[in-house]
Amino acid sequence: MTDTAKAGTACALVWLRRDLRWDDHAALYHALRRYPRVHCVFIFDTDILGALHSRQDRRVEFIHASVQALDQELRALAQRSGAPGGGLIVRHGPxxxxxxQLAQSLGVQEVLANRDYEPGAIARDRQVAQALQAAGIAFSDYKDQVLLEQNEVLTQQGQPYSVFTPYKRAWLQKLDAFQLKPYPVERYARHLAPPPAGEALPTLQVLGFEATNLRQMALPTGMQGAQQLxxxxxxxxxxxxDARDYPGRRGVSYLSVHLxxxxxxxxxxxxxxxxxAAQGCEGAQTWLSxxxxxxxxxxxxxxxxQVVTQSFRPEYDRVQWDDAPELWRAWCEARTGYPLVDAAMRQLLQTGYMHNRLRMVVASFLTKDLGIDWRRGERFFAQHLNDYDLAANNGGWQWAASTGCDAQPWFRIFNPVTQSQRFDPDGKFIRRYVPELARVPDKHIHFPAAMTPIELQACGLRLGQDYPLPVVDHASARERTLMRFHFLSAKAGA
Structure with missing residues (x-):
């Protein structure tokens, strides 16, 4: 600690980004432990907000509600600890x-933040660190959003893993009590500083956004919402x-947006x-995985x-994807004629959420049945997912397209009908999001196109009018994909 800090005149600024909580918070802990006065700030970054495709974005509303809750929680934390203020400074701009500007106006000695791993964020933080250094202000960041990062899990040759199973074995060996120990923030909360006078949280409208159906969805926000889930x-x-693969069951945690x-x-x-998991609970072991x-x-x-725009395995950047605008629109608009695919896409469009098993199904369908570049699907998910995370989204799409590390082998192609029969056997999930199929019997709910005219008439369904005919034949599409990848593999071998 510096002499000024010891004298009680130094202060720090904690820059909150994708860490909207005060509890077990690495950067906040280090700031409070080292400085007698600590300010907290969240910035609605116009560089990020301006790039969003819609002014109705559930993520912005989720963040806004969580920031509002965090401001109140910081004030309550400060009051419990006898601090003079607490609360959150909120800015709207680049x-x-x-x-x-804020660091200079507050006269802080250091800005602290939790580390981000996305290329754009890394470049931004480098720019900030350089500008702060020129102003005589330190910048430091800390591991917080992951358990083990960067070079903490390497092969015996000192290289990063590219296959998950050996990575997981090494990861589990390194995941000890120290890695799981929470940061005792409340112990030092008396050092929280009040925001400058006149601070107020901008409304959603001031940010340039409109309310969505987030509240109707009853998705709890903020720290309390996460603990509730x-x-x-x-x-x-x-x-x-066992339950996690069935979209019609409440089998997953629904914590992805909070993470x-x-x-x-x-x-x-x-x-x-x-x-x-240590007590032998298989469900916990799977969740830990x-x-x-x-x-x-x-x-x-x-x-x-480079995986942001390129295949992890460079040879697969030579895959000749199809330019199929009608098929692309059918996938985006949930009218492929494959009920599980359409139900999954409607879930995404209506709620901003998609069950993980269905993310794999629809990604496989786009790339392997429709022959469309995985990057287009990845960008679509980036626009619509509440829990969109570049690393996981990119990894999942490259896995499904067989272009990534530890990818699904290109000759293994999900069948959207058998996936439906296996993971939504009674059609509960399909009927929820594709209600026009409500009267279709269970045995046909997964592929109504196989019904006879008499069967269709019995349940009042007009294919091509009430519900679309399949946009592709899965068996034929599968053969095209096998040829597409086999040709590339043969060419690479030559």
Whole structure:
């Protein structure tokens, strides 16, 4: 600690980004422990907001509600600790510019933040650090949004893993009590500083956005919302291994959006899963593996930033994808004629959420049945997913398209009908999002195009009018995909 800090005159600024909580928060802990006065700021970054395709974006509304809740929680935390203020400074503008200006106006000695691994964020933070350094202000960042990062899990040759299973074994060996230990923020909360006078949270409208159906969806926001979902999931965790693949069941945690925006600590979730996994709970072991996948994709993105626009395996950038505008629109608009695919796409469009099993199904359908470039699907998900995360989204799409690390082999192609029969056997999920098929019997709900005219008439369904005919024949599309990849493989071998 510097002499000025010891004298009680130094202060710091904690820059919150995708970590909208105060509990178990790495940067906030380090700031409060080292400085007698600590300000907290969140910036509605116009560089990010301006790039969004719609002024009705559930993510912006989720963030806005979570920021509002965090401001109140910081004030309550400060009051409990006897601090003079607490609360959150909120700015609306280019983040890099706002941070430097705010740091200078507050007279802070250091800006602290939790580390981000996306190429754009890395470049932004480098720019901020340089500008702060020129102004005589330090910048430091900390690991917080992952459990193990960057070079913490390497092969025996000192190289990053490109296959998940050996990565997970090494990851589990390194995941000890120290990695799962929470940061005791409340112990130092008396150092929270009040925001400048006149601070007020801008409304959604001031930010240039409109309300969505987020409240109608009853998606809880903020730290309390995350804990509410976690407490709901804990009694269901034991069944997670089997229940997670069925979109019609409440089998998953629904915490992905909270992990994305950091309203819950990854250490809290992993510690809970690890404790139950150690007692032999298979559901907890599987859930812990999903958290390992998350770290794996962050590691891949950090070591291989080119995957944002290129295939992880460069040879697959030579795949000749189809330019099929009508098929592309049918996929985007949930009218492919394959009920599980259409139900999944409607779930995404209506709620901003899609079940993980269905993400694989629709990604496989776009790339392997329709022959369309995975990058287009990845960008579509980026526009619509509440929990959109570049690392996981990119990794998942490249897995489905067989272009990534540890990818689904190109000759294994999901059949959208058998996937439907297996994971939505009674059509419960399909009927929820494709109500025009409500009267179709269970045995035909997965592929109404196979029904006879008499069967169609019996349930009052007119194919091509009430519900579309299939846009492709799966068997024929599968053969085209096999030829597409086989030709590329043969060419590479030659």
């Amino acid at each position: 983040a890099a510019q706002c941070i430097v 976690l407490q709901d999931f804990v009694p269901r965790m034991a069944a997670y291994k 994305r925006f950091g309203t819950v600590s990854i250490r809290q979730l992993a510690a809970l899963a690890a404790a139950q 999903e958290l390992a996948w998350r770290d794996f994709y962050f590691m891949i993105l950090w070591h291989h930033p």
